[in-house]
Amino acid sequence: MSIHFISDLHLSAGQPALNQLFLYYLEHQAQDASAIFILGDLFEVWLGDDMVLPEYQEILTAIKKRTDSGTPVYIMYGNRDFLMQKQFEQLTGSHLINDPTIIDLFGTATLLMHGDTLCTDDIDYQKFRSMVRNPTWQKELLNKTPDERLALANEYRALSKEATGTKENQIMDVNQDAVSAVMQQYDVSRLIHGHTHRPATHHFLIENNEVSRVVLSDWNDCGFVLICNESGCETQTIKT
Numbered sequence: 320m321s322i323h324f325i326s327d328l329h330l331s332a333g334q335p336a337l338n339q340l341f342l343y344y345l346e347h348q349a350q351d352a353s354a355i356f357i358l359g360d361l362f363e364v365w366l367g368d369d370m371v372l373p374e375y376q377e378i379l380t381a382i383k384k385r386t387d388s389g390t391p392v393y394i395m396y397g398n399r400d401f402l403m404q405k406q407f408e409q410l411t412g413s414h415l416i417n418d419p420t421i422i423d424l425f426g427t428a429t430l431l432m433h434g435d436t437l438c439t440d441d442i443d444y445q446k447f448r449s450m451v452r453n454p455t456w457q458k459e460l461l462n463k464t465p466d467e468r469l470a471l472a473n474e475y476r477a478l479s480k481e482a483t484g485t486k487e488n489q490i491m492d493v494n495q496d497a498v499s500a501v502m503q504q505y506d507v508s509r510l511i512h513g514h515t516h517r518p519a520t521h522h523f524l525i526e527n528n529e530v531s532r533v534v535l536s537d538w539n540d541c542g543f544v545l546i547c548n549e550s551g552c553e554t555q556t557i558k559t
Contacts, residue, residue: 320353320548320549321351321352321353321546321547321548322352322353322354322355322356322424322546322547322548323348323349323352323354323355323356323544323545323546323547324355324356324358324431324511324535324544324545324546324547325355325356325357325358325535325538325542325543325544325545326357326358326359326360326397326433326434326512326513326514326535326537327359327360327397327513327514327516327535327536327537327538328341328357328360328361328362328537328538328542329360329362329363329399329537329538330361330362330363330374330375330378331362331363331364331374332372332373332374333363335374337538337539338374338377338378339559340538340541340542340557340558340559341378341381341538341542342377342378342381343557343559344542344544344557345381345382345384345385346381348544348555348557349385349390350388350390352390352546353390353391354390354391354392354393355385355390355391355392355393356393356394356395356416356422356431357392357393357394357395358395358397358431358432358433358434358511358512358513358535359395359396359397359398359399359400359418359433359434359435359513359514360397360398360399360400360433360513360514360537361394361397361400362375362399362400363399364399364400364472364476365399365400365401365402365403365407366402366460366465366468366469366472367402367404367460367461367468368402368403368404368405368406368407368410369406369461370465370468371410379407379410379411382411382412382413383410383411383412386411386412386413387412391414392411392412392413392414393413393414393415393416393420394411394413394414394415394416395415395416395417395418395420395431395432395433396415396418396433397433397435397513397514398433398435398448398514401451401452402457402460402461403415416431418431418432418433418436419431419432419501419505420432421505421507424509424547425547425548425549427508427509428505428506428507428508428509429507429509429510429511430501430502430505430507430509430510430511431511431512432501432510432511432512433512433513433514434493434512434513434514434515434534435448435514436448436497437493437494437497437498437501437512437514438490438491438492438493438494438497438514438515439494439496439497440489440490440492440494441486441490441491443482444482444491491515492515492517493512493515493532495523498510498532499523499525502525502530502532503525503526507530508528508529508530508531509530509531509532509533510530510531510532510533511532511533511535511545512532512533512534512535513534513535513537515534516536516537517534518534518535518536518543518554519533519534520532520533520534521533521534533545533552536554541556541557541558542556542557542558543555543556543557544557
């Protein structure tokens with residue numbers, strides 16, 4: 320019995336090999352998982368359940384095949400694909416989960432997050448996040464035509480790329496005070512998140528108690544899956 324955690328795949332038409340790698344994972348390595356948690360940014364962009372991009376069809380079908388086989392798949396919103404809704408769940412058989420979510424991971428209370436809300440030093444991003452997560456803004460976007468949504472998404476990606484290139488690396492990483500605060504708020508000793516693309520396991524103290532923060536890797540030339548069982552957790556590399 321093992322539970323798999325992945326994040327930040329950023330699947331898109333621009334990286335067909337990565338799409339195939341995820342399909343390979345679902346068909347092969349995922350067979351041994353008792354549950355799969357995808358902690359945000361499965362897709363590079365998701366512009367509404369009513370306009371599934373052609374390159375995503377095979378991916379949705381593969382997730383549905385995996386859930387139909389009896390493997391629960393839980394998907395958390397990322398900063399790229401937060402417009403997934405009920406129809407997405409129906410198409411894939413997956414379950415959309417809140418950010419944050421607490422699970423009992425083999426006896427250890429574990430907090431799951433995408434991770435972007437922990438980057439509190441990046442003030443401009445937090446303002447942008449607040450805007451796009453506003454239900455009114457989302458409703459207005461979903462009322463636009465597919466071409467208008469695509470154009471807006473491309474504009475935001477270009478602005479994000481430009482902004483990222485001028486920011487200090489520290490600003491785009493998590494704030495340690497924010498990490499400690501949220502772990503104290505939810506009374507957990509382990510946090511698992513993605514978003515920062517800085518895979519590592521950090522051990523530190525909160526009120527003299529040792530806790531850990533596990534940062535998941537993004538997927539690039541190969542895939543990375545954190546596999547947890549009763550003996551602990553380790554990262555496995557996925558290659559075809």
